[in-house]
Amino acid sequence: MPRGRYHPHRNTNAIPPMAVYTEVPDEELARFAGRYPLGALLSCKGIAEGVENSNFLLHTERGHYILTLYERRVERADLPFFLGLMEHLAARELTCPLPVHDHSGEALGELCGRPAAIFTFLEGMSVRRPRVGHCAALGQALATMHAAGRDFPLRRANALSVGQWRALAEAAGPAADAVAPNLAVALADHLAVLERCWPRDLPAGVIHADLFPDNVFFLGERLSGLIDFYFACNDLLAYDLAVCLNAWCFEPDAAFNVTKGRALIAAYHAVRPLTAGEIAALPLLARGAAMRFLLTRLVDWLAVRPGALVQPKDPVEYWKKLRFHADARSTAAYGWEP
Amino acid sequence: MPRGRYHPHRNTNAIPPMAVYTEVPDEELARFAGRYPLGALLSCKGIAEGVENSNFLLHTERGHYILTLYERRVERADLPFFLGLMEHLAARELTCPLPVHDHSGEALGELCGRPAAIFTFLEGMSVRRPRVGHCAALGQALATMHAAGRDFPLRRANALSVGQWRALAEAAGPAADAVAPNLAVALADHLAVLERCWPRDLPAGVIHADLFPDNVFFLGERLSGLIDFYFACNDLLAYDLAVCLNAWCFEPDAAFNVTKGRALIAAYHAVRPLTAGEIAALPLLARGAAMRFLLTRLVDWLAVRPGALVQPKDPVEYWKKLRFHADARSTAAYGWEP
Numbered sequence: 001m002p003r004g005r006y007h008p009h010r011n012t013n014a015i016p017p018m019a020v021y022t023e024v025p026d027e028e029l030a031r032f033a034g035r036y037p038l039g040a041l042l043s044c045k046g047i048a049e050g051v052e053n054s055n056f057l058l059h060t061e062r063g064h065y066i067l068t069l070y071e072r073r074v075e076r077a078d079l080p081f082f083l084g085l086m087e088h089l090a091a092r093e094l095t096c097p098l099p100v101h102d103h104s105g106e107a108l109g110e111l112c113g114r115p116a117a118i119f120t121f122l123e124g125m126s127v128r129r130p131r132v133g134h135c136a137a138l139g140q141a142l143a144t145m146h147a148a149g150r151d152f153p154l155r156r157a158n159a160l161s162v163g164q165w166r167a168l169a170e171a172a173g174p175a176a177d178a179v180a181p182n183l184a185v186a187l188a189d190h191l192a193v194l195e196r197c198w199p200r201d202l203p204a205g206v207i208h209a210d211l212f213p214d215n216v217f218f219l220g221e222r223l224s225g226l227i228d229f230y231f232a233c234n235d236l237l238a239y240d241l242a243v244c245l246n247a248w249c250f251e252p253d254a255a256f257n258v259t260k261g262r263a264l265i266a267a268y269h270a271v272r273p274l275t276a277g278e279i280a281a282l283p284l285l286a287r288g289a290a291m292r293f294l295l296t297r298l299v300d301w302l303a304v305r306p307g308a309l310v311q312p313k314d315p316v317e318y319w320k321k322l323r324f325h326a327d328a329r330s331t332a333a334y335g336w337e338p
Numbered sequence: 339m340p341r342g343r344y345h346p347h348r349n350t351n352a353i354p355p356m357a358v359y360t361e362v363p364d365e366e367l368a369r370f371a372g373r374y375p376l377g378a379l380l381s382c383k384g385i386a387e388g389v390e391n392s393n394f395l396l397h398t399e400r401g402h403y404i405l406t407l408y409e410r411r412v413e414r415a416d417l418p419f420f421l422g423l424m425e426h427l428a429a430r431e432l433t434c435p436l437p438v439h440d441h442s443g444e445a446l447g448e449l450c451g452r453p454a455a456i457f458t459f460l461e462g463m464s465v466r467r468p469r470v471g472h473c474a475a476l477g478q479a480l481a482t483m484h485a486a487g488r489d490f491p492l493r494r495a496n497a498l499s500v501g502q503w504r505a506l507a508e509a510a511g512p513a514a515d516a517v518a519p520n521l522a523v524a525l526a527d528h529l530a531v532l533e534r535c536w537p538r539d540l541p542a543g544v545i546h547a548d549l550f551p552d553n554v555f556f557l558g559e560r561l562s563g564l565i566d567f568y569f570a571c572n573d574l575l576a577y578d579l580a581v582c583l584n585a586w587c588f589e590p591d592a593a594f595n596v597t598k599g600r601a602l603i604a605a606y607h608a609v610r611p612l613t614a615g616e617i618a619a620l621p622l623l624a625r626g627a628a629m630r631f632l633l634t635r636l637v638d639w640l641a642v643r644p645g646a647l648v649q650p651k652d653p654v655e656y657w658k659k660l661r662f663h664a665d666a667r668s669t670a671a672y673g674w675e676p
Binding site for chain 1: 367
């Protein structure tokens with residue numbers, strides 16, 4: 001039967017990049033949504049956004065909202081920090097999802113046995129291949145966020161900073177060599193440098209810590225908002241810029257694009273001038289940021305069972321980036337000098 | 339490190355019910371959407387709806403739309419039938435997604451190497467546990483669809499009708515016994531009856547063929563639309579009602595709810611009166627409909643590799659339903675008599 005034949009689901013070929021992890025029964029959803037001042041519910045679609053949580057796009061009589069169910073990777077105790085930060089930033093100059101309070105004033109509820117919250121909907125789309133204009137807009141928004149976060153009263157330690165990297169490298173162990181030749185030993189060498197030289201006295205505050213292109217919305221080249229604050233924490237502000245240098249300024253062939261680097265750093269510096277100490281430390285911070293994403297990707301890569309449906313991100317990309325930063329002697333390598 | 343510890347993705351525990359199979363780069367999306375009279379694109383979210391295709395919710399200056407990319411389970415040659423049917427029905431009394439035509443008048447385009455189409459957005463939500471009122475609304479909509487489809491000029495054979503079941507049963511083979519004791523032999527017996535007695539002379543026309551609760555939207559108890567016409571075909575009209583009896587009127591404990599059955603059949607009959615032949619054949623058609631879903635679930639179930647992320651639906655549910663219909667002597671078993 002060549003046509004109209006029944007094809008069983010082929011689980012190996014389709015790689016869903018993201019998924020909804022929890023199905024919400026309609027009665028439970030109606031009960032939950034009824035606690036918020038949103039009017040009647042008109043539609044609810046599970047959306048593929050954010051690998052950590054289940055997200056639904058709600059349409060109600062009042063407008064469009066995002067419902068987020070927090071799955072196991074987000075610690076319940078951290079939620080007041082994340083939700084409070086979004087409220088704090090949205091009340092200042094930064095566009096980000098704003099938690100909606102229910103009739104009793106609570107932003108955090110529970111649905112299907114999980115912590116859950118409803119947020120305002122943010123227009124815009126993430127860009128897969130950021131151009132120079134996007135990098136400049138990002139730099140400005142990042143510095144604006146750092147300034148807006150200055151008086152945020154809650155604190156959360158960075159759970160994936162220099163102090164945690166060695167444990168991750170040990171979790172990967174010698175198996176890392178399957179990803180790149182002699183990677184395990186090379187990682188240990190870089191780790192020793194990072195641990196010894198990591199700066200302690202640079203300006204610190206609330207950072208996003210995961211500001212990849214997925215998490216920044218644009219309408220054309222105008223930045224329309226930031227999302228996904230679930231790695232946000234207190235750490236060195238320039239480290240956040242270092243994460244962005246890694247995530248936004250390399251081309252697909254692993255070459256660093258100095259035009260993008262210059263645009264990102266200059267736009268940041270124009271809003272919050274970098275100190276001399278931050279400028280000097282930037283290559284080391286960028287090497288550290290590459291190490292952080294290399295290590296978590298490595299652990300995910302090695303943890304995956306053969307034939308699994310979800311393919312983790314390739315750690316090699318960040319190993320190349322790490323080596324680029326290790327060779328950088330100053331911010332001149334990023335196309336920018338003070 | 340009890341808190342803030344890094345958790346690798348655990349692929350075995352999370353069971354995403356549905357997923358987006360194709361990632362659409364923003365530049366390609368903008369180019370594609372620019373061919374349609376929708377105004378500027380404001381947002382695009384992958385949504386978890388429909389296991390067969392990738393779907394995206396688009397917000398543009400003109401409103402909300404669904405973008406569908408047809409993955410491999412939908413035959414390209416069938417798309418004119420499916421899209422044409424939706425246009426045909428939407429132009430009559432039935433609410434369903436309406437394909438949007440591009441500037442050159444085409445409803446079917448191509449995106450990321452796949453056939454793609456944009457549809458109007460339908461408000462409403464599917465119900466997980468239909469109540470009696472939902473079943474009545476469904477019966478009315480199904481009969482309305484059958485009437486509206488009467489003058490649809492295209493034809494598509496049912497690729498999963500009685501003529502194809504034996505091949506599916508053979509694909510499952512003796513492995514079926516792992517699902518229920520002696521299932522393989524029992525299936526062969528039922529198949530012989532179905533093949534011998536399947537009616538050929540009942541009213542035929544365009545049927546939905548997959549009108550499960552997922553594919554019917556409600557606002558409260560008001561039915562707001564039907565979706566997912568990708569199994570639609572020409573076949574016996576009463577077979578479509580038989581599919582719905584299976585999908586809507588059994589309780590989670592496998593008991594048939596005669597109040598729901600009566601509501602469904604009576605509402606259907608009020609719009610398109612069933613003939614004496616259809617009424618007499620309904621238990622056999624319902625047994626056949628149970629066989630069709632039992633067989634495809636069985637093949638999916640046996641095809642899945644251990645530890646796969648996507649868990650197929652349990653075939654046992656439809657084996658119980660099949661036996662219920664085999665014992666039914668008339669529509670009285672469904673709570674309805676002419």
